[in-house]
Structure formats: structure tokens, C-alpha cells
Amino acid sequence: xxxxALRMLTGDKVKYYGLIFGIAFSTLLIAQxxxxxxxxxxxxSAAIWDVTDADIWVMDREAEQIEGxxxxxxxxxxxxxxxxxxxxxxxxxxxxxxxxxxGGELEQVSVIGLDxxxxxxxxxxxxxxxLADLAAPDAIFIDDxxxxxxxxxxxxxxGQEIELNDRRxxxxxxxxxxxSFTSGVLLYTxxxxxxxxxxxxxxxxTFVLAKSAPGEPNAQVARRIESATGLKARxxxxxxxxxxxxxxxxxxIPINFGLTVILGFIVGVAIVGLTFSxxxxxxxxxxxxxxxxxxxxxxxxxxxxLQAGWIGFIGYSIxxxxxxxxxxxGSTNSDTFKGFYTPWQILFGVGVxxxxxxxxxxxxxxxxxxxTEPAEVFR
Amino acid sequence: xxxxxxSVRGIVKDFGAGQTRVRALHGITSDIxxxxxxxxxxxxxxxxxxxxxxxxxxxxxxxxxxxxxxxxIYDLRENDLVRFRLANIGFIFQQYNLxxxxxxxxxxxxxxxxxxxxxxxxxxxxxxxxxxxxxGDLAERLPRQLSGGQQQRVxxxxxxxxxxxxxxxxxxxxxxDAASGRRVMDLLxxxxxxxxxxxxxxTHDNRIFDLADRILNMEDGRIVSDGKSFPTEH
Numbered sequence: 001x002x003x004x005a006l007r008m009l010t011g012d013k014v015k016y017y018g019l020i021f022g023i024a025f026s027t028l029l030i031a032q033x034x035x036x037x038x039x040x041x042x043x044x045s046a047a048i049w050d051v052t053d054a055d056i057w058v059m060d061r062e063a064e065q066i067e068g069x070x071x072x073x074x075x076x077x078x079x080x081x082x083x084x085x086x087x088x089x090x091x092x093x094x095x096x097x098x099x100x101x102x103g104g105e106l107e108q109v110s111v112i113g114l115d116x117x118x119x120x121x122x123x124x125x126x127x128x129x130x131l132a133d134l135a136a137p138d139a140i141f142i143d144d145x146x147x148x149x150x151x152x153x154x155x156x157x158x159g160q161e162i163e164l165n166d167r168r169x170x171x172x173x174x175x176x177x178x179x180s181f182t183s184g185v186l187l188y189t190x191x192x193x194x195x196x197x198x199x200x201x202x203x204x205x206t207f208v209l210a211k212s213a214p215g216e217p218n219a220q221v222a223r224r225i226e227s228a229t230g231l232k233a234r235x236x237x238x239x240x241x242x243x244x245x246x247x248x249x250x251x252x253i254p255i256n257f258g259l260t261v262i263l264g265f266i267v268g269v270a271i272v273g274l275t276f277s278x279x280x281x282x283x284x285x286x287x288x289x290x291x292x293x294x295x296x297x298x299x300x301x302x303x304x305x306l307q308a309g310w311i312g313f314i315g316y317s318i319x320x321x322x323x324x325x326x327x328x329x330g331s332t333n334s335d336t337f338k339g340f341y342t343p344w345q346i347l348f349g350v351g352v353x354x355x356x357x358x359x360x361x362x363x364x365x366x367x368x369x370x371x372t373e374p375a376e377v378f379r
Numbered sequence: 380x381x382x383x384x385x386s387v388r389g390i391v392k393d394f395g396a397g398q399t400r401v402r403a404l405h406g407i408t409s410d411i412x413x414x415x416x417x418x419x420x421x422x423x424x425x426x427x428x429x430x431x432x433x434x435x436x437x438x439x440x441x442x443x444x445x446x447x448x449x450x451x452i453y454d455l456r457e458n459d460l461v462r463f464r465l466a467n468i469g470f471i472f473q474q475y476n477l478x479x480x481x482x483x484x485x486x487x488x489x490x491x492x493x494x495x496x497x498x499x500x501x502x503x504x505x506x507x508x509x510x511x512x513x514x515g516d517l518a519e520r521l522p523r524q525l526s527g528g529q530q531q532r533v534x535x536x537x538x539x540x541x542x543x544x545x546x547x548x549x550x551x552x553x554x555x556d557a558a559s560g561r562r563v564m565d566l567l568x569x570x571x572x573x574x575x576x577x578x579x580x581x582t583h584d585n586r587i588f589d590l591a592d593r594i595l596n597m598e599d600g601r602i603v604s605d606g607k608s609f610p611t612e613h
Contacts, residue, residue, distance in 0.1 A: 290493070295461075
């Protein structure tokens, strides 16, 4: 009976395309908004994932995320190094500064001061320049998205001078960094150099980055650092989740995106539900005739389930295709979407939502068919 | 006389409950024989549609029994009754109830497909049945491309394709002009006579009364006359 069910479905072109449009639109809306939300949230932890060598981030007790934390005294670096299970520990500075652009405008940037000898914290992928170039006086590396923001249309940035907090800085390299949540420009320099750029206070070390000794579990070492120093120590994973949680809890982003996702689902249910209901109503006599002829309710259920599954599959495929296409196009052609991708969990979750949508509406429509007495075809 | 194809005994049918209960059939008892073209006639509301629905196994009676080809059909479990209908009964509806997006051959093949036959075999066999009904050349057409008479022939093909022993028809000529109606009735008569099927037709159409082997006239849920000709007062 499957092919009969599909021919009944596809024969009514207006309703068939209406159903597919409803599901595709809903899928597009849910998948695209969920993807944007997840990627934005991931950006809250992007700078943490850019630091690939360290296992543990040590910070002020009150710190909740990577931005705007209270600096630590330099003595804390030595205290961390003294904790059993710590292989090495280096300082990192992360502070806001102002750059005067070539047009004379002021641009807020983040200055990231890296350990002078190891440069731990610098993104792995250096697009222009070499690590040795960072040893030069006033040398800074800039992230690729930031470089296009500060120097639009300039092909070769190496050697360009900028005014960083009223001090001269020279761009010696470009790195491929994950854009931050605020999409600000990231400037990397040696720790000792960074101290010259940011306003002078007694404590200017933002974090201590630590590596666990071989065989030492990161979480255990982090807890040991906390009890030994009174500071907060988080594994990379924990700190990333903290940062995401902070943004989620302190901004309206989850609510805004959540509402759009819910709206997408409701719109999908409304369009699909109404159209499916109309489709069933238009075919109620045919279904009644089938029941009279000798098609069991089980087979009727199977027919409606196949119809629901078919439109769900086509609509989902189109919607997901459009959503992932949008994200892929955006991530390769726009700095705004750099690094964005569609996680498989979203594909799966939207699939579940679509299944729920089509089978819930199909079930409601089916009730009408099942309640139809075969004898009604004689009336 | 042959053994009856259908034995109806003491059929009572009530609709509604309590004070709104209406008795549609009052203890109908009758036998219908194979090879006969039997008409159920009567005014609207006389109970003929209710009776044919009960005989066809699609409406449970309140009381009484229906034996179709030796099977007490209302003693069967629900799914067994559905299977019984599929195997033994062909339906022809007033409004044809063809599936508009299927071709004539595909529409006619529905009972075979429902019984589990493959699509290709079912459609091939349905095409043969259409050819036997002289509309083989219309097999690939959709219902909207057919006239009313042609659509009813497709519906008849659908009713006969699986060789049922009982064919029930609800006003098969009501939507047809006189000539088309006559051709359809000739066809149904041939179906009844040639293959020893029982054919029961509910009709108001007095243009075709002369083709009946037997006419059961109903009034107020009772059979008031049973003969070879239609009642003169009808």
C-alpha cells in the first residue's frame, strides 16, 4: 500500500509542496538559529581552545570567564609552579586596550601577553611571519579577522605600525585565531612587551597556564592547585563550559535564539498540521472506501506514517541543506561567521523535532481516518 | 433452490442511545442467492443503506446474525472481518470513490494490493479486468480524464478484480445518464449470472427495475415486499 499512499500524497501538488515547504522552512529556521546560537556560545570559549598546550587555567577566585577577570600578583605564578603534579606554569596577560586606526578612529582591542620564552597561548597556525619575529622590539601579531577589520583592503600588513594605547607597535605576523565572543581585534605580544602597552598596576598577570605532569589527571591537579594556592583552577574543558555558562546566564542570547527556535517549531507544526489535516479531510472518502474494501486500520496507519515520514524526510533534507549551506557559505566568505559549523547534535536534534512534528500532526489527522466508519462511504 | 449466499436473521439496528435512540431496522430476516441480481429499494430513511452495510460487514448490527457464504461474519474478530471483506466482497459506491491520483488500472488494482500482491502483478491483472469491461484502452487515464460512466466501470473493475463472491452496490446508476446507467446495469447483471455471484444493489432508480431478479422493498426498517417486480405503488 506504500506506493498508493505516496501517490495520494504527491498527486495533490499544492498540498504536497505546502507540506514540504512547511517542514523545510521550519527545519531551516530551527537548524540555522540553533547553529548560530551554539557557535556564538562556543565563541565565548574560543580563546580558551586556542591555547592548546596548557591543561589548566589558574585565575582569581571570583573569575567566571575569560574576559574582565581580576589580575593576579606575579608571585602566584611561583606558587602554582610549586604545586605537586604541575609540570610547568607560565603567565598570560589578557587586557583591553585602544588602537588608533589609520583613519584616526579608536578601536577597542585585546592585548594578549604571552610567556616570553615559550609563547604559550599563541594560536598554532601562524599565517604570516614566524615565531622569531615576535622577539623584535614592539612586535605584535594580529589575528586574521582583526587584521581585515583594522586594515581593510591592505594585502601586506607586515611592518605596519599602529598606535596601541599611545605607544608604537609593529605588526610582525598574522595568526589564525578563533574570533572571540565580542569579535574584537586580538593582538599577541610577548608578556614583557605587553606590560608596556597596558595601563600599569601592581598585578597584571591575568591567568597562569599550567600543564599537568605526565600521568597526573588534569582535574586532580586543578583541585590540588586550588587547595594549595586558594586560587581558582579549572581544566580547559571546565573553563570553556564556565565561560559559555557565564554568557548564557548573563545575556539575552539564549532567550532570543530559543524563542526563534520555538517559533520555528510552532510555525512548522501549524503549517504541516493544517495542511496535513486538509489533505486527510480531502481524502477521507478514499480512506473510508479503502477501509470498506478491506484495508485494515494497521495498514491505514502505515500509509499515513509513510506519508508523514516522506514529507518529513524531503522537508528536513531541504531545510538542513539550506541551513548548512548558509553556514558553510558564511564561514568561508564572511569574517562574521568564521569557524561556524553545524554540529551533528543539531542535525540529530532537528531531525527529532521534525519527526515529532510530522508524526504528531499525522497522528492527529489519522484519528479522523480511524474514526471514520467504513459504512459512512454508503451515506 | 440453491443454498443461500447470504442469510440474514433477525437483524435489528439501533442508532443513538437512551431517549435519542432510533431503531433503523426491525428484525430483518431474508436469504439472498448466488446468480441473482437483488435490489434493495425504498424511500430515503427506509433502512436499505443500513441493511446493505450490515450485509457487507461494515456496520455491526444491534441484534441478529449475518451468514455470508457459510461464515457468521459478526462472530469474526475485527481484523478477520476486514480480511473476510477483502477476500469475499466487492464494493461499488455511488460516488465511485476512486483515488484521483491513481490511474484507472491502479485504482482497480487496490484490493489486490491490499491483499499483498505486488504492484506490477496487481496492475496487470486490473488491466485485464478493465479490458473485460471494455475499457482496457482507458487503463492509463486518471479518474478526472474519464466520464461518469467510465469511472463507474473502473469502480466495477475494482469491485470484481479479486473475484469476490458477493458484490454490493450503492446507487450505482444515480450519477449516470440513462444510457450509461443501463450499460452499467447490464454489466452487473452479467457479473451476477455468469459467475454465480450474489449481487445486491441499493437503488432508487426505477429506470433499471426491469433488470432485477428480485426486489426487496423496504419501509421504516422492514421488508414490506419481496418479489420479482418492483411494487406498483413505488
